[in-house]
Every structure is written in structure tokens, then in C-alpha cells.
Amino acid sequence: MNIIVCIKQVPDVDDIKWTKENNLDRNNMLSKINPYDEYALNAAIKIKSRFKEAKVTVISMGPKQAQDVLNFALAKGANRAILLSDKAFAGSDTLATSKILAAAIKKYCPDFSLILTGQMAVDGDTQQVPLSLAQLLEIPEITNITEICNADKNVAIVSVKTDLKIDIYEINTPCLLALKTECEENYIPKIDDYIRAQNIPIEEYDINDIGINKEDVGVIGSPTMVYRAFRPEIHKDTKEIKEDITKKILDFLLKVDNK
Amino acid sequence: MKKILVYGELNSKDNTIEKVTFELLNKARRLSSEAKELKQDEEYIVEVVFCASYLVDDEINKAFKAGANRVVLIKDSVFDTFYSTVYADAFLEYFDKNPSDIILFPATPKGRLIAPRVTVQLDTGLVADCIEAEFVLKNDKLLFAPTRPTFGSELMATILSKKAPYCATIRKGVFKTDFSNAKTGEFVEYTPISYHEDRIKLIKTILNKDKNDVDFTNAKVVLCGGYGLYSNKSDEYYKKLKKLAKITDSFFGVTRKVVDFNLAEQKYQIGQTGSTVQAKLYVAFGVSGAIQHIQGMKNSKTIVAINTDENADIFKYSDYKIVADAKKVIDDLLIYFDIKI
Numbered sequence: 001m002n003i004i005v006c007i008k009q010v011p012d013v014d015d016i017k018w019t020k021e022n023n024l025d026r027n028n029m030l031s032k033i034n035p036y037d038e039y040a041l042n043a044a045i046k047i048k049s050r051f052k053e054a055k056v057t058v059i060s061m062g063p064k065q066a067q068d069v070l071n072f073a074l075a076k077g078a079n080r081a082i083l084l085s086d087k088a089f090a091g092s093d094t095l096a097t098s099k100i101l102a103a104a105i106k107k108y109c110p111d112f113s114l115i116l117t118g119q120m121a122v123d124g125d126t127q128q129v130p131l132s133l134a135q136l137l138e139i140p141e142i143t144n145i146t147e148i149c150n151a152d153k154n155v156a157i158v159s160v161k162t163d164l165k166i167d168i169y170e171i172n173t174p175c176l177l178a179l180k181t182e183c184e185e186n187y188i189p190k191i192d193d194y195i196r197a198q199n200i201p202i203e204e205y206d207i208n209d210i211g212i213n214k215e216d217v218g219v220i221g222s223p224t225m226v227y228r229a230f231r232p233e234i235h236k237d238t239k240e241i242k243e244d245i246t247k248k249i250l251d252f253l254l255k256v257d258n259k
Numbered sequence: 260m261k262k263i264l265v266y267g268e269l270n271s272k273d274n275t276i277e278k279v280t281f282e283l284l285n286k287a288r289r290l291s292s293e294a295k296e297l298k299q300d301e302e303y304i305v306e307v308v309f310c311a312s313y314l315v316d317d318e319i320n321k322a323f324k325a326g327a328n329r330v331v332l333i334k335d336s337v338f339d340t341f342y343s344t345v346y347a348d349a350f351l352e353y354f355d356k357n358p359s360d361i362i363l364f365p366a367t368p369k370g371r372l373i374a375p376r377v378t379v380q381l382d383t384g385l386v387a388d389c390i391e392a393e394f395v396l397k398n399d400k401l402l403f404a405p406t407r408p409t410f411g412s413e414l415m416a417t418i419l420s421k422k423a424p425y426c427a428t429i430r431k432g433v434f435k436t437d438f439s440n441a442k443t444g445e446f447v448e449y450t451p452i453s454y455h456e457d458r459i460k461l462i463k464t465i466l467n468k469d470k471n472d473v474d475f476t477n478a479k480v481v482l483c484g485g486y487g488l489y490s491n492k493s494d495e496y497y498k499k500l501k502k503l504a505k506i507t508d509s510f511f512g513v514t515r516k517v518v519d520f521n522l523a524e525q526k527y528q529i530g531q532t533g534s535t536v537q538a539k540l541y542v543a544f545g546v547s548g549a550i551q552h553i554q555g556m557k558n559s560k561t562i563v564a565i566n567t568d569e570n571a572d573i574f575k576y577s578d579y580k581i582v583a584d585a586k587k588v589i590d591d592l593l594i595y596f597d598i599k600i
Contacts, residue, residue: 126387131375166465172458223384227419246591
């Protein structure tokens with residue numbers, strides 16, 4: 001049973017730094033595994049622990065530095081790591097990214113039962129890649145998963161808990177499952193784990209290896225492009241209330257219907 | 260004539276039109292006038308497309324009033340259960356025969372599933388989770404330019420697409436509804452020929468006991484507590500604010516940090532990862548004004564903020580600034596109501 005986990009290296013959004021020109025100062029920002037992808041990785045490793053023959057392959061598209069998150073995933077217990085890296089991939093939007101991932105999966109691990117992903121990435125937050133990937137691979141998906149109850153080679157049972165209800169789905173493999181919350185214990189790798197992981201080489205593939213057209217990737221292959229980026233500005237005429245605070249708030253509260 | 264298509268969403272219980280659809284229709288109608296102002300020969304009609312087993316006349320009429328020139332029902336009983344592949348395939352089959360230039364999807368759980376499946380098959384772009392959309396005139400061409408927050412809303416990005424149809428998912432609650440469109444238009448039923456069989460089965464639904472009975476959609480007054488109400492390692496002031504909300508027939512809300520520290524339930528959270536509110540009156544008690552929170556409340560009509568820190572970011576977004584201890588203000592307000600009761 002082969003399980004693929006797609007992971008992304010993201011800047012730490014709690015540590016955003018800006019350049020003078022109001023651009024993101026990526027060089028001075030910390031990078032880490034997208035937390036939602038870590039939920040997916042933890043869930044995959046949990047499934048693996050139940051089946052002797054199960055294997056977890058982690059796959060990431062990104063610059064060479066993305067090796068860091070792949071090594072981290074190997075230390076956590078993944079069996080195989082694939083890095084899709086090429087200058088031509090830079091600037092890929094969700095469609096181009098999904099095409100690269102789909103092409104690589106078809107070539108390097110076509111016999112998968114499950115693809116696990118995070119629901120979203122904290123940097124882009126489009127939530128579009130899992131769905132686009134599922135569409136390109138022509139497999140069904142379940143998203144916003146809060147727990148993988150069971151999964152084997154043929155079928156997965158997952159639950160999606162919302163504020164109102166908990167839906168439990170059965171889905172035939174191959175399929176894609178996108179996780180929204182932490183549902184397994186988060187194992188923090190120890191030094192021994194990193195040493196063990198060192199014995200597993202990261203497989204690296206570029207545009208020619210994968211065999212995808214230049215027209216389908218990167219800036220050229222991305223139908224969307226940023227026209228302008230700006231930090232939100234506000235122009236409010238704020239009035240300060242200094243006296244009779246309680247009374248003035250009461251006035252607001254009691255007169256709201258007449259406004 | 261060009262066309263803006265709104266992907267319509269219905270309430271799964273009774274097939275009434277969800278408010279977000281009316282919001283998108285009004286926006287589409289405004290985009291249409293905007294296009295005409297920028298470039299006189301550009302005219303867009305507004306079409307709304309629903310996938311459902313039925314749609315009653317009242318709802319169809321509401322869609323016209325909200326701005327649609329054409330209402331389409333892709334009709335099949337298969338839509339009584341939601342599967343993204345089934346919906347997307349049927350929609351695409353209709354779309355292939357009736358193309359449009361722009362598609363607006365709601366950024367709802369369902370819309371987020373259908374939109375990427377549709378756009379991947381059309382091999383076109385999709386701009387996610389937009390909070391604004393406009394036309395820009397560039398080299399005498401009118402371009403659809405939606406704007407979305409990114410990097411935890413620290414940055415806004417306006418995105419253009421190279422290829423038609425130009426597609427975006429739009430957040431609910433960011434545009435207003437308007438039912439003043441006097442003209443009715445054409446109603447069309449379309450029966451899909453084929454759709455994908457799905458390999459998913461819903462085997463059980465359990466009601467969530469700690470269910471969310473909080474729906475901010477129609478909230479007129481919101482009293483929101485920030486981390487500044489936290490004192491003496493207790494949730495005392497969140498409880499007091501909740502009580503105040505109850506007495507004044509308002510909604511109680513909190514910021515993410517309050518939820519993260521387990522001081523209130525997630526269902527009360529307002530902001531990017533919580534609910535979006537468009538209240539007539541929004542009062543922030545001890546809210547610092549993180550941008551993620553601002554995204555969820557800034558479209559409220561009157562914003563009043565109370566904070567001890569006179570430089571708190573929340574004041575930049577407020578109509579009324581009160582530099583005071585929000586805890587004391589809550590106590591004073593409660594005293595007032597206690598006396599009155």
C-alpha cells in the first residue's frame with residue numbers, strides 16, 4: 001500500500017518581515033513545513049504503522065532548500081522523498097503546480113492508494129491544489145477531514161466534523177484526502193531519527209526528468225499573475241470619545257435599529 | 260454580448276438560494292455597469308446557474324431581483340446529494356454549450372470544491388477567496404481584476420488571468436445584496452446528459468453535540484472580546500461580555516487568540532479563519548486589531564473600539580476610539596442593566 005503525502009515549505013507567517021519596498025523579505029524569514037501538511041504526514045505515518053507493507057512517499061515542489069522539509073518528513077518516518085525542483089517551475093500558480101505534481105506522481109509513484117495533503121498552505125491559502133491535483137489524476141477527494149478513522153489498500157473511512165455535524169464517509173481508493181486538523185499525535189523526531197533519515201537519499205527530478213512541457217509550468221504555464229500587491233491601507237475618520245463612555249456606548253447599543 | 264456567470268448555491272435542506280449568491284449577483288451587476296463606463300461597447304449580461312433537482316418560482320424571482328438577467332437550472336435528482344465531481348461535470352457540460360467570459364464562484368465549502376475541478380478542466384486560472392473584484396483598462400482592453408488577501412492577510416494581491424474564462428471564488432459577506440433590479444429575464448432548464456459516478460459514500464451523520472448555534476450572517480450588533488479581556492487567569496470577562504450580549508440582544512464574538520487560549524469556543528471566532536460579520540454596530544472590547552481579525556469585521560457600519568493602548572491597531576479601523584479599560588466598561592454597562600432590570 002503506497003501513500004503519498006504532498007508537502008510544501010512555507011515561510012513562517014507569524015514571522016513576516018517586509019522590505020522597504022513593501023515586498024516580502026523572504027531571505028530573513030524562517031521556513032518550515034506547512035502545518036496542515038504535517039497533519040497529513042502524521043496521519044500517513046499512523047496508517048503505515050498499521051500495515052507492514054505500507055510505504056509513505058513525501059513529495060515536494062520547490063527550491064533546493066525544500067530538502068529541509070523532506071529530511072524532516074523522512075525523520076518522522078516517511079520511506080521515500082521526492083523533490084521536484086527546476087528554475088522553470090518558479091512562479092507556478094495553483095494550476096501549474098498541480099500539473100507538475102500530477103505528472104511526477106504519474107511517473108514516479110503511479111501505484112498509490114492514497115494521496116494525503118493539508119487542507120491549505122498558510123502562505124497562499126488558496127486551498128486549490130488538492131482539488132486540482134485530484135481532478136488531473138481523475139480521482140475523488142474528501143476535504144476538510146478532521147480524522148482518518150481507517151484506511152487500507154481499497155477503502156478509506158474518514159470523518160469531517162463541522163460545527164453542526166460529523167459526517168463519516170467511505171471512499172474507494174485511489175483517492176485524495178485533505179486534512180484540516182491535527183488528528184494524530186505529533187511525533188517530534190529525535191537525533192536518531194535524523195541519522196536514520198540520512199541513509200535515505202532524496203530523489204530529485206527536474207523538468208526533463210518529469211517530462212512536462214515548459215509551456216505548462218512556471219510563469220509561462222500559469223494563467224494567473226499578480227497585477228499589483230499592496231498592504232491594506234485605511235482611511236478612517238476616527239473620532240475619540242473621552243467622556244461619558246458608558247452612556248455613549250449605551251446610546252450606540254440602544255439606537256442601532258434606528259440607524 | 261459578453262457574460263458574467265455566477266455559480267449559484269442553494270441551501271441543501273430546502274433549495275432556497277444562499278445569501279452569498281445574491282451578494283455575487285449584485286457584484287456581477289455592478290461589474291457589468293463598471294465595464295460599460297470604462298468601455299462603451301463592452302456589455303455583460305449576468306447569468307446565474309444552479310445545480311438542483313428543483314427551484315421554486317419565488318427563488319427564481321429573487322435571483323432576477325438580485326441582478327440576474329438569466330437564471331439557469333441544471334436539473335437532475337442526482338444533485339440531491341452533493342459530490343464535487345458530479346456537480347463539476349454537469350456544470351462543465353452546460354458551460355461547454357453556453358460559455359461565459361467570467362465565472363464567479365462562492366468561496367463556500369462547496370464552491371471551493373467545484374471551482375478548481377471546473378477550472379482545471381477548462382485549463383484556466385482560478386483566483387481564490389477574493390474580497391474585491393473590478394475591471395482595469397489596459398492597452399484599451401478591459402481586464403477582470405479580482406483582489407485576494409494573502410500571507411495571512413498581511414498583503415493584498417490583485418490578480419489578472421491570461422486566459423478566459425476568468426474565474427474567481429469570492430468570499431461570502433464581503434459584498435452587499437440589492438434586490439432593486441426591476442427587470443425579469445429568461446429562465447432556462449438544462450438536463451445534463453452524463454455525469455461522473457462517484458466513489459464516495461456518506462455512511463453516517465452524527466449531530467455534533469457542541470454544535471454551532473452561532474450564525475453571524477444577520478448579526479446587527481456584535482460585541483467582540485479580544486485577548487485584552489483576559490485577566491487573573493480567568494475567562495470571567497468573556498462570560499460577562501456574553502451576558503451583556505444576551506441582555507442587549509447582540510452577538511458575542513471573540514478573536515483568534517482568545518480561542519487559541521481556550522477562553523471561548525471556536526464558533527464565536529471572528530476573522531479570517533472564523534466568521535465574517537457585517538454588523539450595523541461592532542464594538543471591540545480589548546481587541547488589538549490583528550489584520551486577520553480586521554478582515555472579518557471591517558465591513559461593519561459603525562465600529563467602536565475600547566482599548567487601554569492608545570496606539571492599538573484596531574483604532575485605525577474604528578469610527579470611534581475609546582482609550583479605556585474594556586473590562587471596566589463592561590462592568591459599568593452590566594451595572595446599568597442590573598439596575599434597570
